[in-house]
Amino acid sequence: MRVNRRTFLKLAGAVGVTSLANAPSAVEAIGPRPDADEGLGMLVDTTLCRGCRGCEAACSESNGLPAPAMSGEDAVFEKERTTSPEAYCVVNRYPGADNGADPIFVKKQCMQCVEPGCASACPVKALEKTAQGPIIYNEDRCIGCRYCMVSCPFGIPRFEYAKALPYVRKCTFCVHRLKEGQAPACASACPSGALQFGKRKDLLEVAKTRVYQNPDQYVHRIYGEHEAGGTGVLYLSAVPFEQLGFPADLSTTPYSQLTQISLAAVPFILTLAPPFLLAIHAFGKAREDTAPTESDER
Amino acid sequence: MNERVDSSAGTFSWPRENLLMGMTLREYLRSLVTPFNAVAGLILLAGLPVIVYRFAYGLGAVTNLSQVTPWGLWIGFDVLAGVALAAGGYVLASTVYLFGLKQYYPVLRPAILTGFLGYFLVVVGLLLDLGRPWRLPYPVVYSYGVTSVLFEVAWCVLLYFTVLSLEFSPTVFEWLRWKKARRRAAGITIGVVVLGVVLSTLHQSSLGALFLTAPTKLHPLWYSPFIPLYFFVSSIIAGLAMVIVETAVSHRIFHDQLSGGKHVDIDAITLGLGKAASVVLFSYFFIKLLGLADGGHWNLLNTPYGRWFLVELLGFVLFPCLVFAHAVRERDATLVRATAAVTVIGVVINRLNVSVIAFNWNVANPYIPSWMEVLTSVTIVTIGLITFRWIVNRMPVLREHPDYQGMH
Amino acid sequence: MIPHDLLTMYSAKAVEYLIAISFLLLFIPFWRFVNAEKIPAPAARRVPRWLDTVVEWFTVPSQVYFHPGHAWARVDGADIVTVGMDDFAHKLVGGASAIALPAVGSHLGQGEKAWSLVSDAKSVDMLSPVDGTVVAVNEQVAAPRVRSPRDPYGAGWLLKVQAPRLTANTKHLLSGTLARRWMEEVCDTLRARMSPDLGQVYQDGGLPVDGMARDLDPANWDGIAREFFLT
Numbered sequence: 001m002r003v004n005r006r007t008f009l010k011l012a013g014a015v016g017v018t019s020l021a022n023a024p025s026a027v028e029a030i031g032p033r034p035d036a037d038e039g040l041g042m043l044v045d046t047t048l049c050r051g052c053r054g055c056e057a058a059c060s061e062s063n064g065l066p067a068p069a070m071s072g073e074d075a076v077f078e079k080e081r082t083t084s085p086e087a088y089c090v091v092n093r094y095p096g097a098d099n100g101a102d103p104i105f106v107k108k109q110c111m112q113c114v115e116p117g118c119a120s121a122c123p124v125k126a127l128e129k130t131a132q133g134p135i136i137y138n139e140d141r142c143i144g145c146r147y148c149m150v151s152c153p154f155g156i157p158r159f160e161y162a163k164a165l166p167y168v169r170k171c172t173f174c175v176h177r178l179k180e181g182q183a184p185a186c187a188s189a190c191p192s193g194a195l196q197f198g199k200r201k202d203l204l205e206v207a208k209t210r211v212y213q214n215p216d217q218y219v220h221r222i223y224g225e226h227e228a229g230g231t232g233v234l235y236l237s238a239v240p241f242e243q244l245g246f247p248a249d250l251s252t253t254p255y256s257q258l259t260q261i262s263l264a265a266v267p268f269i270l271t272l273a274p275p276f277l278l279a280i281h282a283f284g285k286a287r288e289d290t291a292p293t294e295s296d297e298r
Numbered sequence: 299m300n301e302r303v304d305s306s307a308g309t310f311s312w313p314r315e316n317l318l319m320g321m322t323l324r325e326y327l328r329s330l331v332t333p334f335n336a337v338a339g340l341i342l343l344a345g346l347p348v349i350v351y352r353f354a355y356g357l358g359a360v361t362n363l364s365q366v367t368p369w370g371l372w373i374g375f376d377v378l379a380g381v382a383l384a385a386g387g388y389v390l391a392s393t394v395y396l397f398g399l400k401q402y403y404p405v406l407r408p409a410i411l412t413g414f415l416g417y418f419l420v421v422v423g424l425l426l427d428l429g430r431p432w433r434l435p436y437p438v439v440y441s442y443g444v445t446s447v448l449f450e451v452a453w454c455v456l457l458y459f460t461v462l463s464l465e466f467s468p469t470v471f472e473w474l475r476w477k478k479a480r481r482r483a484a485g486i487t488i489g490v491v492v493l494g495v496v497l498s499t500l501h502q503s504s505l506g507a508l509f510l511t512a513p514t515k516l517h518p519l520w521y522s523p524f525i526p527l528y529f530f531v532s533s534i535i536a537g538l539a540m541v542i543v544e545t546a547v548s549h550r551i552f553h554d555q556l557s558g559g560k561h562v563d564i565d566a567i568t569l570g571l572g573k574a575a576s577v578v579l580f581s582y583f584f585i586k587l588l589g590l591a592d593g594g595h596w597n598l599l600n601t602p603y604g605r606w607f608l609v610e611l612l613g614f615v616l617f618p619c620l621v622f623a624h625a626v627r628e629r630d631a632t633l634v635r636a637t638a639a640v641t642v643i644g645v646v647i648n649r650l651n652v653s654v655i656a657f658n659w660n661v662a663n664p665y666i667p668s669w670m671e672v673l674t675s676v677t678i679v680t681i682g683l684i685t686f687r688w689i690v691n692r693m694p695v696l697r698e699h700p701d702y703q704g705m706h
Numbered sequence: 707m708i709p710h711d712l713l714t715m716y717s718a719k720a721v722e723y724l725i726a727i728s729f730l731l732l733f734i735p736f737w738r739f740v741n742a743e744k745i746p747a748p749a750a751r752r753v754p755r756w757l758d759t760v761v762e763w764f765t766v767p768s769q770v771y772f773h774p775g776h777a778w779a780r781v782d783g784a785d786i787v788t789v790g791m792d793d794f795a796h797k798l799v800g801g802a803s804a805i806a807l808p809a810v811g812s813h814l815g816q817g818e819k820a821w822s823l824v825s826d827a828k829s830v831d832m833l834s835p836v837d838g839t840v841v842a843v844n845e846q847v848a849a850p851r852v853r854s855p856r857d858p859y860g861a862g863w864l865l866k867v868q869a870p871r872l873t874a875n876t877k878h879l880l881s882g883t884l885a886r887r888w889m890e891e892v893c894d895t896l897r898a899r900m901s902p903d904l905g906q907v908y909q910d911g912g913l914p915v916d917g918m919a920r921d922l923d924p925a926n927w928d929g930i931a932r933e934f935f936l937t
Binding site: 082084146147249250256266 | 430437440492
């Protein structure tokens with residue numbers, strides 16, 4: 001194939017310009033979709049939580065898990081607990097303001113992110129973001145790669161290391177109850193009104209109103225409003241959130257967007273690289289073919 | 299028991315010629331008693347039961363992985379470092395077939411074999427690490443998580459493994475003397491090489507992109523939006539260095555295969571590869587500096603992890619770069635080989651840093667691999683070495699097949 | 707997270723551009739350093755005062771480039787190289803042969819047939835070490851039945867060639883340590899040929915006679931020669 005340099009440069013220029021014109025719109029896409037707030041969520045007001053752990057019991061019962069460890073024992077709060085394959089939500093106790101006069105209880109579970117890292121990272125869509133909002137888990141698809149665990153900034157998905165046939169476990173917002181028109185088990189069971197279930201946009205209103213009306217009672221921030229692009233579970237607190245075990249260094253970039261540029265580049269590399277490489281090959285051959293051969297002139 | 303068996307007597311036997319290298323079964327078995335085989339045998343004897351145990355009792359029984367650290371040595375070494383060190387296949391293939399530097403042909407087939415076996419062992423490592431390994435094909439045949447970088451990695455690796463098989467098939471067909479198949483396989487070489495380079499570019503960089511989803515877990519000095527670029531460029535470095543090392547080792551071990559053939563200037567090839575490695579390392583050093591500037595975390599260089607970062611950047615990138623340059627200029631092939639070994643170690647360190655060492659750097663109980671994880675990784679490498687040797691002893695990888703002299 | 711706010715970015719971008727420009731500036735000397743060709747300075751006088759190194763049985767001088775087919779080339783200055791056959795080739799085929807040299811003005815290609823050694827109606831070709839045009843021929847060696855000179859690299863030269871692509875050609879030639887190592891391998895092969903069962907017999911002393919190929923196999927000396935000359 002005889003391709004001279006000028007033709008190639010013209011071709012490359014044309015391709016380059018058109019590809020730039022169709023450049024990935026990933027740059028604009030950083031941010032949750034406009035109708036994200038229509039999704040379901042939960043408001044957790046830590047100033048109202050009394051640490052009864054009724055949510056833990058209800059969650060375990062509704063999801064067919066063993067009863068929570070050390071039920072009814074105060075000693076359970078001595079160590080900070082995390083979720084586990086058999087405990088989708090846990091309540092932890094933290095010292096309150098003013099030298100721990102009134103301790104603060106914080107319920108910890110899947111944050112049901114608006115743009116979840118776990119679901120976007122899953123190579124088989126085992127973890128899947130539903131249009132309703134909750135992130136569900138399709139057991140039949142999971143291959144056990146644990147990339148969702150790497151991608152969750154809150155460290156929520158838990159792997160069944162002890163089993164030979166393991167799955168990944170986390171709170172799925174009781175989708176089985178949502179289907180029946182019921183609220184998640186934890187919200188239904190909460191006696192103190194610390195847990196409120198509803199649409200994210202309504203809950204944001206409620207939260208803002210509460211903070212506005214009781215400015216001394218709350219830190220002026222709703223955790224989950226913007227963190228990691230926004231989460232379905234929102235928190236209110238009387239003390240700074242870093243003191244309650246929340247990751248303090250989260251940016252507002254949605255986790256699903258972190259790999260977008262990388263992924264967007266793939267089809268472009270698949271398109272541009274082969275002709276470019278073939279051209280290099282063709283040039284090399286063309287140069288070889290036209291090189292003067294002295295052996296002809298003996 | 300001292301009968302002398304004349305193996306050349308009697309009729310031609312295909313299994314004896316091509317599988318037993320012309321020896322009788324008894325001679326062959328006797329030839330297997332070597333120190334290397336003894337050590338390899340011990341490793342397999344210890345490692346294979348551990349592998350069975352892992353499948354019987356799950357990951358928790360065998361590894362030190364935890365809910366906080368879901369990825370460990372198997373991902374960091376067997377998968378990430380394995381893929382990087384197998385990059386010699388696409389680097390040499392493009393050198394010979396796309397850039398037309400035919401003088402590197404003698405090291406091309408071993409490089410492709412190393413690549414082929416490398417990726418095969420990566421799949422083995424994955425089968426060990428996945429919670430449900432029988433579901434490995436799912437991203438390709440069952441459920442498509444298209445938003446995931448890991449999905450793209452799965453596809454790319456599958457396709458590239460196919461490409462590598464096609465690239466290696468002429469060697470196999472020469473061994474089997476299937477002339478037509480060999481001709482057909484050789485005919486598609488350019489297309490297959492181009493595809494191989496493109497797929498390699500994609501998955502080498504995507505393996506780095508995996509860690510973009512963990513900005514709070516990877517140490518700021520290593521976390522960068524340019525990780526994909528770093529992994530791609532360092533894969534070229536890894537490929538070049540690995541070919542230099544593997545050539546040096548092969549030529550010493552398989553010396554008997556080479557003396558009969560045409561004289562091959564391995565030193566010139568080594569120097570050429572060393573020069574390329576030097577230039578790529580030089581560029582890689584500077585793009586790492588650019589990443590440092592972009593991140594703006596200069597102050598972190600004075601912390602323990604910062605000093606480790608500098609060890610990786612200065613000791614295993616800048617230093618080999620300069621030594622390669624010096625060695626090439628002085629035409630010192632031995633120094634090039636030594637530097638290549640250091641470079642290989644450096645790439646492995648980089649992959650381990652990103653996935654295991656600087657990952658979760660600020661966690662209370664840092665992850666340390668269990669002895670069983672280490673043993674299984676060593677077992678996998680041993681299997682690779684044994685397979686490499688088996689193939690090189692029988693197929694025209696280091697030597698030319700008598701029917702195909704000079705045909706490339 | 708990576709600070710990409712506007713204020714931080716000013717200094718970050720400044721540093722980045724500085725690094726990129728430094729790279730470009732430093733790359734030029736680096737590239738030249740790595741590519742430095744160590745072509746030996748042209749030999750001032752063709753006086754055999756160079757460092758001769760005798761590798762086992764055959765001389766392998768250090769300022770000469772060798773082609774694996776046992777031809778050699780020495781840079782005389784500008785584009786001109788002197789070309790000949792090495793000590794091994796002389797001793798292998800012996801002084802009984804005549805040499806058919808190409809005419810002045812002929813074109814040679816590296817690795818292609820350059821001249822032939824003729825004896826007993828058999829002819830063995832040798833390959834040219836460089837590309838170029840023949841500008842001079844050594845008349846004395848062309849004459850038949852001349853005793854092989856004791857100076858294969860000096861008075862025993864065969865051709866002078868104008869070689870325009872010398873740098874590229876020398877990339878495929880051996881010199882110095884590489885050439886010595888190559889000659890060692892050649893000696894191994896020759897030794898194996900001489901007495902396959904005895905192998906190491908000639909290790910200490912016993913210089914090969916002129917016309918070794920005929921000694922090894924009188925009927926097939928040309929086949930042996932061709933094997934070593936790669937023709």
